[in-house]
Amino acid sequence: MIFRSIIVVFLLFLLIGCSLFGPKHLHKPLNIIHTNDKASPKIVLVVVDSLMDKSFKKAIQEGKAPALEFFLKHGRYNKELVSSYPTMSVTIDSSLLTGSYPDKHKIPGLVWFKDNEQRVINYGNGFIEMIKYGVPPFAQNSLYQFNNVDLSRNAKTIHEDLDTIGKQTSSINVLVYRGNYKHILNTPNILAKTISIPDQYQTNGPRMLSLGAFIRQDQENKHLLNRVGINDAFSVQELKYLFKNNLLPDFTVMYMPENDYSVHRKGPMTTKGLEKLDKHLQEVLDVFPKWENALDNMIWIIIGDSSQSAVKKNKKEALIDLRKALSNYKVLKLGEHAQNSDEVAITANERMAYIYNLGDNFSIRDIAQKLQGDTRIAWLAWKENGMNRVISGQHKGGLHFKPKGPYKDLYNQTWDIRGNNEILDLEIKDNHHITYKSYPDGLARLHGALHSHKGNFLIVDAKPGYEFIGESSPEHTGGGAHGSMHKDDSLTSMIVTGTNKNINHLRMIDLKWWILDIIEKK
Known part of the structure; x- marks a missing residue:
């Protein structure tokens, strides 16, 4: 029993994560590469957890982020993208994917009390909280209920909207992914057996769905142990697979969670997480003969989901x-x-x-x-x-x-x-x-x-x-x-390459409509 308990605790630890242009404000690009007007560009949206202006610039100035510097050189940059509220990943991602605030999409936060069920809903807020809350309810909330029940049907996701106009999409490690296609999330056997949760969950997502060890496109993707695949290495391996096999759809959104962990531990000015992130982005760029080829008929959008403010030591x-x-x-x-x-x-x-x-x-x-x-x-x-x-x-x-x-x-x-x-x-x-x-x-x-x-x-x-x-x-x-509405938590960075199309307002909820407009006009 002692060994079994240790295994369960270890596996639970793996599961815990943090818990997802107006023209006058944009810096002029040094060398912007335009998409070919004769063909529809592919759009890749990279969501970097807790990407912040000061640490971003520090990493580049110290020569520790050549991939981010490459995208910056060939694109436009802004440091004042307004996040959702609360500034917690699940609420932010819901706003990003639906183009609405929580009064429409109905995901109030990482933790909240559901009145009609008289219980607390927890999507994964800390190890001890999850132990007390119970792993089976947490798994049900995160792997099924979040996308298929709690996320309002009145707030369509970008995957659903693009599918209605015949555009294919993919989601890589984003916790909010609802779409028009049925998928099976397969629970790793050791988790299903030791924690007594179902070995499968049915869900609805885009045509291509990747979510760590639960579902993946590249069956050779072995980056599954660290947080059951909800990690940067897994995300990048999936994106590289789509590029190498000419499978990249019209729109792809990819979540990179690990910078958030470094900032939580070391504070907002640390660049350690960005250095690791940049190496992964270099892997993606290295798929192409030259890094510049990654920009051919491509629109890259790299954003943070929110910022963080320093917490006092005492x-x-x-x-x-x-x-x-x-x-x-x-x-x-x-x-x-x-x-x-x-x-x-x-x-x-x-x-x-x-x-x-x-x-x-x-x-x-x-x-x-x-x-x-x-x-x-x-x-x-x-x-x-x-x-x-x-x-x-x-x-x-x-x-x-x-x-x-x-x-x-x-x-x-x-x-x-x-x-x-x-x-x-x-x-x-x-x-x-x-x-x-x-x-x-x-x-x-x-x-x-x-x-x-x-x-x-x-x-x-x-x-x-x-x-x-x-x-x-x-x-x-x-x-x-993070979590608060203060600007220290709420303003994050954004890089865009491949398009000069301006966005009316620089808010998380406006990105969906801007992307739809870009795709529909092509």
């Missing part, structure tokens, strides 16, 4: 323990369904958290007031009387807002705004124009999170340097973390 200072702050309430324990006696559920997504009111004897406002005095919390938000309400311990009064009103932002979204604009660091000028400062596209992103799922809940967002923890949440003191 645990007592850096970690906001929500259990202690709400010790007067009975908090739902991990892995349990809510009972009548449970009053509060806490789901921490690193630098933001959802807090749910499960009781009848108090209000969300009561919970907010208990937390408002913590100076490490930037603001707290909830729904109230048809409006989104936001308060802060550092500012007087409150901010109320909802879509459609006299105020307009740079994304041509209009808002009804009342109260103290300083709480979300908004600047509103006499012409009713909204400028976002600390929280890019803050009104739409917060509205998206507040309306992402049913329930009576509060959102809390931490200041840079701090992180929320619940019962057994992972923590990143002395390293980096």
Whole structure:
């Protein structure tokens, strides 16, 4: 039994991951290579977890990232691509693939409480949390429920939309992949036997689907041990296979997760993850006779999914323990369904958290007031009387807002705004124009999170340097973390080669529509 337990723990460790142009802003390319107008270009979208401007430039300046430097030289670059919210991979990828915020695609975060099932949904937030939550429910959530149940059918993915116009697509190691084709995810035998989970899961994806050890195109791809194939080496091997066998479809999206691990451990300025990433990108470029040939009739889009902010080293200072702050309430324990006696559920997504009111004897406002005095919390938000309400311990009064009103932002979204604009660091000028400062596209992103799922809940967002923890949440003191709506977590880098077509707004949710427009016009 001891040996069996060790094996199970080891395998679980392998499974845990982090948990996925306006023209005036773009640098002019040194040598942009245009696609051939007589043929439709192939598009490859590479999603690099936690790709950030400062460490990106540092790696290039130190000569440690020749492949990234090559793409930069032959393309256009921007450092202010606005992510989704919360800035957690599953929510971001859902926004990227559907072109919408969580109020439409319905994936609230890596961890959240599902009201109609009275349980916490966990897609993989830390080793200890998963042990307590239970591996079979986690596997069901991640390998089936995520794409086939939780991701709203009202938000079509780019794979679904491209298939309707006869364009083939592929997904490599992206956790969000729903498409129009049925696939079987095969659980590695040792996992199925030792952890008592099904040996197969049915799912729907694009015509070509790769997801680590569960399904792959290259049957010779042996990069399966590290996190059961959800790693950079596996991703690159699959892409190389498509190139070498002339199988690359019209659109391919590939996820590279490992830079995120380095940043979590060492902080935002580390280049170690980017150095390893770059070697993998060099492998892809080396498939071609010359690196420049990789640009022939190809559009490469390399983006980060979010950034990370540095977390202070002192645990007592850096970690906001929500259990202690709400010790007067009975908090739902991990892995349990809510009972009548449970009053509060806490789901921490690193630098933001959802807090749910499960009781009848108090209000969300009561919970907010208990937390408002913590100076490490930037603001707290909830729904109230048809409006989104936001308060802060550092500012007087409150901010109320909802879509459609006299105020307009740079994304041509209009808002009804009342109260103290300083709480979300908004600047509103006499012409009713909204400028976002600390929280890019803050009104739409917060509205998206507040309306992402049913329930009576509060959102809390931490200041840079701090992180929320619940019962057994992972923590990143002395390293980096994301999750919040602050610009330090929300702005990421983007390189584009092969097209001069501008994107109307530089947000994650706009990329899908921009790519569709490029493909449909060819």
